[in-house]
Amino acid sequence: MAKLNGLLKFEGTLENLTFYKSADGHLVRTKGGVSKNRIMNDPAFVRTRENGAEFGSIASSGKLLRNAMGPLLVKAKDGKLTSRLVKVMGQIKNMDSTSKRGSRNVAQGLTDPNAKLMLKGFDFNARAPLATVLNTILSxxxxxxxxxLASFNPMEQMRIAAGATHFSLQAGFLNLxxxxxxxxxxxxxxxxxxLIQGAISPVLTPSTIPVGSGVNFNVLLIEFFQEINGINYILNNGAYNVLTILKVE
Known part of the structure; x- marks a missing residue:
């Protein structure tokens, strides 16, 4: 795979080259490879089929978590969230010590307490990790x-988005x-x-306890606003908005 640096950028196939756009820019790769029919049926590709099945499983698990977090996630995420989450889900899948190869999955992996720790502290917006935005103790x-949140002064213990006059805090409690x-x-x-001088000690309580027999996630959302004529407008860039998993049980 190579990167296209010329002035002319295009997408498509030319002879044995495929040009496409990704998050990393315009790339080019050669066509070719083994046919799908052979991969799906040839015994020589059994490991490939197993790996493909497990990758599909972890991708689905990542999508499920994103969907479940939807109302909060739309406010704080980055362009590479999907790939970052797939990487973590893959590590959790590897913690599945009971399923046969090709059937290992995230649900079984999370029965290992160490697997839950892999999601603790996960930032849905890598541009704004909680640790770089808020400096106080949370329980x-x-x-x-x-x-x-322990008593803190936002003007001294927060990394504030440019132009922001206000910020918000919200707790999420998910069972998945x-x-x-x-x-x-x-x-x-x-x-x-x-955003003024003075200490605050926020307490955020979800409206109800979520129902279900799955895994519990406690998350914190931080957003920044700009007040104009008495109305708080959400800052569009979202670069400093935080959504972080604080606890997984």
Missing amino acids: VDGVTGEIN DFATGVFDLTTSDEVIYP
């Missing part, structure tokens, strides 16, 4: 989903069953604070 109640695809997401009220 999470795994039963109620309540998030407590990766085996069945069933999920339930509840949230706290979104509380908006002015």
